[in-house]
Amino acid sequence: MRKVILVFVLVFGIQNTVFCQNCINADDLIGYWRCLDVEATELFFWKDIDGKLQVQEVSSTSGEPLDIITFNMDEDAIFMRTFFEPTNFASECVYTAIDNKTLKCELIGEVDTPLIYTKVK
Numbered sequence: 001m002r003k004v005i006l007v008f009v010l011v012f013g014i015q016n017t018v019f020c021q022n023c024i025n026a027d028d029l030i031g032y033w034r035c036l037d038v039e040a041t042e043l044f045f046w047k048d049i050d051g052k053l054q055v056q057e058v059s060s061t062s063g064e065p066l067d068i069i070t071f072n073m074d075e076d077a078i079f080m081r082t083f084f085e086p087t088n089f090a091s092e093c094v095y096t097a098i099d100n101k102t103l104k105c106e107l108i109g110e111v112d113t114p115l116i117y118t119k120v121k
Contacts, residue, residue, distance in 0.1 A: 022099075023075045023076060024076065026047070031045060032044055032119070034060065035116060036118050038115060041057045041066065042058045043057055057082055066082040066084045067085065068080065068081075069082060069083055078094070078096075079092075079095075092107070092109070094106050094108065102116060102118055103116070
């Protein structure tokens with residue numbers, strides 16, 4: 001009986017490790033992120049005085065900030081809605097982790113090709 005319980009615990013532990021390989025850790029996000037291969041936007045993540053994760057998105061071409069309408073995060077993804085006033089462009093993005101230094105951004109309903117963000121600092 002002990003062997004059955006031990007095998008069950010090992011299998012369950014391995015499954016949790018495999019499923020959480022691409023989990024997003026807020027502490028890993030803190031810093032400066034940008035697309036290295038395309039002019040898009042740059043992301044800055046930090047924690048405020050209360051320890052809450054904050055984000056600012058800035059245009060790579062003009063340097064102007066985008067208005068963050070919504071910003072939500074769960075263990076698998078970051079969900080953001082933004083508005084860029086100079087061009088009246090609103091977007092909805094889902095960011096998922098490829099690894100702790102790379103994020104994949106999918107623009108919902110806009111572009112079929114995802115953007116790849118790399119942590120610079």
